[in-house]
Structure formats: C-alpha cells, structure tokens
Amino acid sequence: MEKSETFLRGLPFFSELDDAVATPMLKAGLERSHARGENIFLQNDAASRMFIVLSGWVKLFRQTPDGDEAVLALLSAGDMFGEAAIFGAAGYPFSATAAEDAKVFEIPGDTLRTLAKQNHDVMARVMDSMSRELRNLQMQNEHLALMSAPQRVGCLLLQFSAGLTGAGGGFTLPYDKSLAAARLGMKPETFSRALSQLKSVGVSVDGADVKIASFANLVDYCCAHCSALPGECPGSRSEHGEGTKHCDRTATCPGRRVIKITEK
Amino acid sequence: MEKSETFLRGLPFFSELDDAVATPMLKAGLERSHARGENIFLQNDAASRMFIVLSGWVKLFRQTPDGDEAVLALLSAGDMFGEAAIFGAAGYPFSATAAEDAKVFEIPGDTLRTLAKQNHDVMARVMDSMSRELRNLQMQNEHLALMSAPQRVGCLLLQFSAGLTGAGGGFTLPYDKSLAAARLGMKPETFSRALSQLKSVGVSVDGADVKIASFANLVDYCCAHCSALPGECPGSRSEHGEGTKHCDRTATCPGRRVIKITEK
DNA sequence: TCGGTCCCTTGACCAAAATCAAGGCGGGCG
DNA sequence: CGCCCGCCTTGATTTTGGTCAAGGGACCGA
Numbered sequence A, B: 001m002e003k004s005e006t007f008l009r010g011l012p013f014f015s016e017l018d019d020a021v022a023t024p025m026l027k028a029g030l031e032r033s034h035a036r037g038e039n040i041f042l043q044n045d046a047a048s049r050m051f052i053v054l055s056g057w058v059k060l061f062r063q064t065p066d067g068d069e070a071v072l073a074l075l076s077a078g079d080m081f082g083e084a085a086i087f088g089a090a091g092y093p094f095s096a097t098a099a100e101d102a103k104v105f106e107i108p109g110d111t112l113r114t115l116a117k118q119n120h121d122v123m124a125r126v127m128d129s130m131s132r133e134l135r136n137l138q139m140q141n142e143h144l145a146l147m148s149a150p151q152r153v154g155c156l157l158l159q160f161s162a163g164l165t166g167a168g169g170g171f172t173l174p175y176d177k178s179l180a181a182a183r184l185g186m187k188p189e190t191f192s193r194a195l196s197q198l199k200s201v202g203v204s205v206d207g208a209d210v211k212i213a214s215f216a217n218l219v220d221y222c223c224a225h226c227s228a229l230p231g232e233c234p235g236s237r238s239e240h241g242e243g244t245k246h247c248d249r250t251a252t253c254p255g256r257r258v259i260k261i262t263e264k
Numbered sequence C: 001t002c003g004g005t006c007c008c009t010t011g012a013c014c015a016a017a018a019t020c021a022a023g024g025c026g027g028g029c030g
Numbered sequence D: 001c002g003c004c005c006g007c008c009t010t011g012a013t014t015t016t017g018g019t020c021a022a023g024g025g026a027c028c029g030a
Helices: A005-009 A019-028 A084-088 A111-119 A122-145 A150-159 A177-183 A188-201 A215-223 B003-009 B019-028 B085-088 B110-119 B120-146 B147-163 B177-183 B188-201 B216-222
Strands: A030-034 A037-039 A049-057 A058-063 A067-074 A095-098 A104-110 A169-172 A203-206 A209-212 B031-036 B039-041 B048-055 B058-063 B071-073 B095-098 B102-108 B169-172 B201-206 B211-214
Touching: A005 A019, A005 A049, A005 A104, A005 A209, A005 B048, A037 A049, A037 A188, A049 A111, A049 B071, A049 B169, A058 B120, A067 A084, A067 A122, A067 A177, A067 B120, A084 A111, A084 B003, A104 A111, A104 A169, A111 A122, A122 A150, A122 B071, A122 B120, A150 A188, A150 B102, A177 A188, A177 B147, A188 A215, A188 B003, A203 B177, A215 B019, B003 B048, B003 B095, B003 B102, B019 B102, B019 B110, B019 B120, B031 B048, B048 B085, B071 B120, B071 B177, B085 B110, B102 B110, B110 B120, B110 B188, B147 B169, B147 B177, B147 B188, B147 B211, B177 B188, B188 B201, B188 B216
Parallel strands: none
Antiparallel strands: A030 A104, A037 A095, A049 A104, A058 A067, A058 A095, A169 A209, A203 A209, B031 B102, B039 B095, B048 B102, B058 B071, B058 B095, B169 B211, B201 B211
C-alpha cells in the first residue's frame, strides 16, 4: 500500500466506509501531480472526476467574461472537490488550478456513481462533504457581506493558527499574500494594509511569518461580527483549555445562541 | 388529494420519485402557515425537519453576535430548505423566517432519512437540490466580491423578469426593497440609489412597479461581470428567441466559455 | 378623518476600499 | 556577481458604499 493510499484511508471519507467499497474506489483512482499554475479543470467542463487533495494547494474559482476572478476556496491535503458536480446535472461550476505545486487523487465519476448506488454509505459521505461545503460558502457570504477587510484577514489568520496551542503563537503563511487577498475578496493592497492595521491587536508580520501575541485579542476583534459557533469555525479551538479558544464566544458574547428576533 | 399535494407532486423533487416513496413522504408531512415575521426555526436548532415553500416568501439568514444579519436566500413556492442539515451532523446553519405570509410543507427528518435509505432516488433528489444550492451560493459569493451595487440590483431585476417574454417588460417587486437590499448585501439607501442609477440603462421604478425598457441593455450592464452561463443564471432566458435573452452572453461576449488562463 | 407608523427616498457627510503609481526586497538565472 | 522579474508595500487620490438625519407618502387603526 503506497503512502498516499494510507493517507486517503485515514480521511473521514474513507475511514467510515467498508473495505468492500473503499478498496475498489482507491483502485479505480489515480494520483496526479500538478505544477503551480496548472489547471486541473475549467468551469463548465463535463464533470467526469472527483478529486481529493494529497498535498499542496488547489484554488477553486470562477472567472467572469471581463477577466476578474472570484476565489471560492483554497484547498489543502485531505480536502475534496468536484463531488457535487458528479451527482448534479451540469458541468463543474468553477475552475480548479494548482495554487502551489499539488498532488491530487482523482476518482472517476462513473466509479463513484456506481458504488454510491450499491452502498448507501458512500452517498452519505458525499452528502456530508457537500453539506460542509454549503456551510463554508454560507460563512464566506456572511463574511463578505458583514465584515471589514481587517476582520476577514484576522479570521483567516486564526484559521491558519487553529492547530496552535497556547495563548499566542506564530506560523508561516502557506501561500502568497495576493492569493490570500483574492480568497478574501479584496485587493492585494488592501490585504497588505489590513495586516498592518492588525498590529494594534497584537499581530506582527515579517514576510510570510506571522506572530499573534494573543489569540483571544484577535478573536475579540474578528469574531463578534461572525455568526459561526466554535464547531463550524475552522479557526475555532474549543477543544483546548483556558485562554486558547478561538471563536468560542459563548463566554465573551453573552447574547450568543440566544438569538433575539422581534416576533411579528 | 388537496391542492398543495397536487402542487408538491408536480415539483421535480416528487415527480421523479416512485409513488411508493412519494406518497408516504407526503403523508408524513404537515402543512403550516406562518405570518410575516414569524420564525420557522433558528440557527443551531436541532435539524428535525425539511421544508418546502408552498406560498409566500421565506428568508434564510445568519445573525452575528453584534446584531447584523446576512441574508443567504429568499425562497418562494417550490423551493426547498433545511434538507442539508437533515443529512449533515450539526443543527441548521441558518435561521428561517417568513418574509411575507407563507405556507410551508414540513417533512420530518426521520421519515426522510428512512426513505432515503430504502430508495436511492430520494437521496439523489436531495443531492440534486443541494448541488443547486451550492451553485447559488457560489454565484452569490462571486457577485458580492466582484459586482457593484447597481449591477447586483440589475441582476436581481433580471431574475424577477425571467418569466417575461419580449425585448422589455414590467413587473412588481414581490417583497420589500429593504429586504431585497439585505439579500444583495447592501443597505436600503444604497439599494434605492442603485435603482435610480439604473435609469440610465432603461430601468424605471414607481413604488414597487419596475419597468425595464430593454433586457438586452440591462444584461450588457450586469452580466459581463458575472460568470454564470444561461443555464445557471436564474435571470437567463435562453429558451426564448431574438432579443429576449438574459445572460446569454455567448452572443455578446466573444470570450465566453473560452476561459483563458495563463498556464504557468 | 386624523394621527401614527413603517418604508422609502434624498441629501450631506464620512469611512473603507479600489485605483494609480512608485519603489523596495528577494530569489532565480544568465 | 549582477540583473531582472515577481511580489509586496506604501503613498496619494478617487470611488464606492455606509452613516446620519430629515422628510414624504401609503396604509392602518382609532
């Protein structure tokens, strides 16, 4: 068993499937490398395959007739994409390219459809993934509509630092700042300026290295404007103890969960 | 068979299901009326039911700790919601309220899950609906990120006029302007001003009555900044002949479909 | 009929982000 | 080594949309 197969079997998608289904799916699949900037597929292409990122970064985006592009997601190891298009009617609703050198695992749509018909769990896993995507897009919409540029940047930084423990910490940005800017729906200049504005809440930046003095401070700055609960927020860290919680605003926001809506 | 059952059976969701499945689903369901402003469920509620709008308008939205709200969708007769949450792990990722007096049909999650396990088609129909929702959210994201306020408003008007034939036409806004504004991620004042800016492309407004002199003009104004193809754009009208196409930019946009991406 | 409320519009002003333009830094390559 | 190119930053300016405030008009209930 090669190492990427081990990796794939460890993902929630496969680990909860019977070997009887998982094995043929992995057998039918194909590993492929893409250099930075290479296209994996284009918007409106016939949806023939589902993908799982093995390494690197993949950008999903839509491009308008006049050349602008909207970045829908940046995916890294373990993320799945294209599965909705396999089960929907039309082609891929977005283009995919390697944002950094990337390896992806491709599973033919036919295989997936056939197995899904045989085994209810496959369908369930795919739906699970789609409902996660829905949630992410809904959050992204909310962010675009309600949060300022520095707040969105702060939120992204918290997501990057989700694995860190302690009251503060540092990490290195995994991809270009201009890409991050596009991902957040802003221009590179705005991203740059937003970063410097975050200095006042304890964020210091040197090149691609970011240091956050206090996660709690940054959470205060960003998360009051976002409706995500700890569970749905990728920047969340509710699993850790004291002073290390992102977006766990049950504490900081008394009104949390008790959504008051004027009846009538 | 009451009239709402007839209506439901006519929807794509039911019409493509066996009676053996459709009938118990309709039997298990329940029709309920909600007055304008009434909540149907709140964000984070346990996802116990799936809904189909029978009449009126339903608003799906997310509310932040500091009181702002982001409108994810406004749904009318035939639209489905809450189905993703039934099959996902967590609660509803948004709140739902009646934006205008509304009747909805509720199907218990248990029923849905049970039938979906028995019949593969049920699952397929749900996935179909989810992939449509994904596409809509992706488009909404793109619009928020790339289009100006007047362009977004123009796009909405085109969607409302999707049923109209001819080179131009008029219609009445189905819900409040301030609601439309929220749906588009802008303030009521901005919406109002955007409408008046659209005068220059042949849109005239009197109260809730809107007249569009030339759909083609409005399409030119809006659709160049949107990546939707006729099929995915609700404002599209590719099924009609000459001069009545919305968003069918295969004609107006030569670069259409030929997405040029600099390799490397 | 008279208020009153809600929704919408308009104007003046302000803040945020895009745009335009210039320059710096670093990495890769000749 | 030195040059060039891509990426990032910074400054000046413009544009866009948000904010605040005032007023009009339709609808509703007393």
